[in-house]
Amino acid sequence: xxxxxxxxxxxxxxxxxxxxxxxxxxxxxxxxxxxxxxxxxxxxxxxxxxxxxxxxxxxxxxxxxxxxxxxxxxxxxxxxxxxxxxxxxxxxxxxxxxxxxxxxxxxxxxxxxxxxxxxxxxxxxxxxxxxxxxxxxxxxxxxxxxxxxxxxxxxxxxxxxxxxxxxxxxxxxxxxxxxxxxxxxxxxxxxxxxxxxxxxxxxxxxxxxxxxxxxxxxxxxxxxxxxxxxxxxxxxxxxxxxxxxxxxxxxxxxxxxxxxxxxxxxxxxxxxxxxxxxxxxxxxxx
Ligand SMILES: *[C@@H]1O[C@H](CO)[C@@H](O)[C@H](O)[C@H]1NC(C)=O
Ligand SMILES: *[C@@H]1O[C@H](CO)[C@@H](O)[C@H](O)[C@H]1NC(C)=O
Ligand SMILES: *[C@@H]1O[C@H](CO)[C@@H](O)[C@H](O)[C@H]1NC(C)=O
Ligand SMILES: *[C@@H]1O[C@H](CO)[C@@H](O)[C@H](O)[C@H]1NC(C)=O
Numbered sequence: 001x002x003x004x005x006x007x008x009x010x011x012x013x014x015x016x017x018x019x020x021x022x023x024x025x026x027x028x029x030x031x032x033x034x035x036x037x038x039x040x041x042x043x044x045x046x047x048x049x050x051x052x053x054x055x056x057x058x059x060x061x062x063x064x065x066x067x068x069x070x071x072x073x074x075x076x077x078x079x080x081x082x083x084x085x086x087x088x089x090x091x092x093x094x095x096x097x098x099x100x101x102x103x104x105x106x107x108x109x110x111x112x113x114x115x116x117x118x119x120x121x122x123x124x125x126x127x128x129x130x131x132x133x134x135x136x137x138x139x140x141x142x143x144x145x146x147x148x149x150x151x152x153x154x155x156x157x158x159x160x161x162x163x164x165x166x167x168x169x170x171x172x173x174x175x176x177x178x179x180x181x182x183x184x185x186x187x188x189x190x191x192x193x194x195x196x197x198x199x200x201x202x203x204x205x206x207x208x209x210x211x212x213x214x215x216x217x218x219x220x221x222x223x224x225x226x227x228x229x230x231x232x233x234x235x236x237x238x239x240x241x242x243x244x245x246x247x248x249x250x251x252x253x254x255x256x257x258x259x260x261x262x263x264x265x266x267x268x269x270x271x272x273x274x275x276x277x278x279x280x281x282x283x284x285x286x
Pocket of ligand 1: 129
């Protein structure tokens with residue numbers, strides 16, 4: 001069961017977080033350090049259960065929309081669903097058309113969002129008002145573990161955890177060059193691929209098949225590429241970028257119990273933990 005695997009990865013650290021809900025307001029110039037710089041936390045959505053797989057789209061100067069998966073099961077169970085929340089309306093609205101919705105990915109160029117669940121991949125047009133936007137069933141007959149978009153749509157199927165590529169007429173093809181059973185997959189701005197499996201993280205340079213093991217963390221919850229094409233890797237309590245020359249990971253932020261990560265239009269980090277979705281904004285400290 002996919003739910004069972006997810007439960008194992010996510011639920012372990014869940015319990016100890018509950019007591020930390022009512023944190024005191026932090027004095028200025030304390031916060032989370034990102035790339036060595038202090039950031040303040042701006043809570044976008046609060047009171048949701050294990051938000052995961054975040055995608056952020058900016059509509060105009062005042063409106064944004066966040067898509068994510070979240071848990072609608074009992075505390076001891078994992079039943080995922082995809083929802084969205086718009087600026088100023090922090091209560092998630094479910095996308096009920098997507099059965100067991102779990103994965104999200106944005107195609108910025110076409111301004112559409114892909115949503116994956118147990119019955120395939122669905123698509124929604126982000127330029128239409130979210131209330132009335134239609135949810136089209138794009139790719140049937142696959143249980144979706146993860147989705148990634150760069151020039152083409154890729155997905156990891158479940159339970160095989162093999163990588164597939166979607167071609168222009170929507171035929172799906174297993175990517176033979178990636179034979180691993182994957183947890184996560186991204187291609188960064190240089191065209192280098194990163195994959196993770198049970199053993200850890202590997203880099204496959206553009207035009208190469210050679211797997212380079214990246215030293216450091218081995219358990220990840222999210223991979224995400226920012227607007228500049230830099231790949232970010234979320235461990236359980238930290239965010240990393242790759243040092244591609246030294247074949248290792250560099251920790252750029254410590255965030256307790258991080259579940260998901262995405263970026264806004266200015267590449268500010270947006271992360272989730274077991275209860276909330278938070279944006280990190282740099283503050284000037286003298
Ligand atoms: C942004 O878009 C929303 C509709 O999604 C509209 O109601 C709002 O007026 C727009 N704001 C601006 C500043 O254009
Ligand atoms: C979750 O808890 C409920 C009520 O305590 C119980 O009935 C159910 O079997 C539990 N589910 C799992 C997966 O442990
Ligand atoms: C999304 O909707 C807009 C407005 O209705 C339309 O112009 C655009 O072509 C649509 N995009 C896609 C990818 O279908
Ligand atoms: C993960 O992938 C690497 C690189 O292909 C491989 O050496 C390793 O055996 C794989 N781990 C598992 C558990 O399959």
